[in-house]
Amino acid sequence: MEHMEPRPIPTTMTTMFEYDYATNEADLRRLYENAKRDQWNASKDIPWKEPGTADGRVIADELIDIYGSPLWERLSEAQRVELNRRIAAWRLSTLMYGEQGAMLACSQLVDVVEGADHKFFQATQVMDEARHNEVLDRYLTERLGIRYGMPKNERDLFDSILTESRWYLxxxxxxxxxxxxxxxxxxxxxxxxxxxVLGEVCKRVLQDESRHMGFGMLSLPRVVAEASETERRELEDYTCFALEKTLTGFFPAEAYQDLGFSPAEMDEIRRYRRETAASNDFAPFRKYFRKDMHSSMVQNLARIGLLSDRVRPRLERLGITLPAR
Ligand SMILES: [Fe+2]
Ligand SMILES: [Fe+2]
Structure with missing residues (x-):
């Protein structure tokens, strides 16, 4: 596994020192209470000793883009297992860097937000993301022994989040x-x-995520509602920037390259991916993922008040189907 040096990101932000610690927003305070109650411990609550599958597969083959293609048919059983492990490692590595980025961003949010309810909640998210970072690192190290670098779009997104001084962005x-x-x-x-073990790791991480999204759902609608026309455009543009960085550029090329696919075969993989995307002929899991992710994205944007006429066509350009109005 390659070792990477820490990357310095210079930032300027204003820290708000709070003197009033009374509860002002009961819903946010409740999220904070839930966070304290529901802490789990990656060292104790994950059955690390449990054996993996006999064939070495980590995820379902259906999650692999080329599953079912002529390229897939040409692979030996050993190569399929190897690809399965590498694709899983690539996706989990990406998620792991996201946890590091989330931890850093939330530690900034502790400083930047106003109000004890907001600060206390953010402090719990810092701890949650540290545990997520820890558990994914341990999974990759102990169970897979493979990890990949941080994709460029993900780095761009977090560089932007971490250098942005306004909490709501x-x-x-x-x-x-x-x-x-x-x-x-x-x-x-x-x-x-x-x-x-992967199933358990994902289940545990997901327990915490609803609180994190809850923070956005509770705190953002007011910002959007009170924004001036200019501010509103900025909120919309930033949302679209984040969406574009999140939804594109997550192709696990390195995982395929490590299996020895030639440049011509890499082109074939990309073409197959595009074609199945266009014909909407995904394997069930990936089809479900897209539908699930797209519909929750649309729902959440609508709830916050950001599904505007400026945003809608940009979502459609990203392949997100919008409900008719
Ligand atoms: Fe997380
Ligand atoms: Fe999170």
């Missing part, structure tokens, strides 16, 4: 867009996991 990109995507991905991987 961080929250839009993190607790609304990135976490809606991550939840759908964890659900798909958890439900289709072949390795029982």
């Amino acid at each position: 961080k929250t839009i990109a993190l607790q609304l867009v990135a976490e809606t995507f991550a939840v759908a991905l964890f659900k798909m991987m958890g439900e289709s996991a072949r390795d029982p």
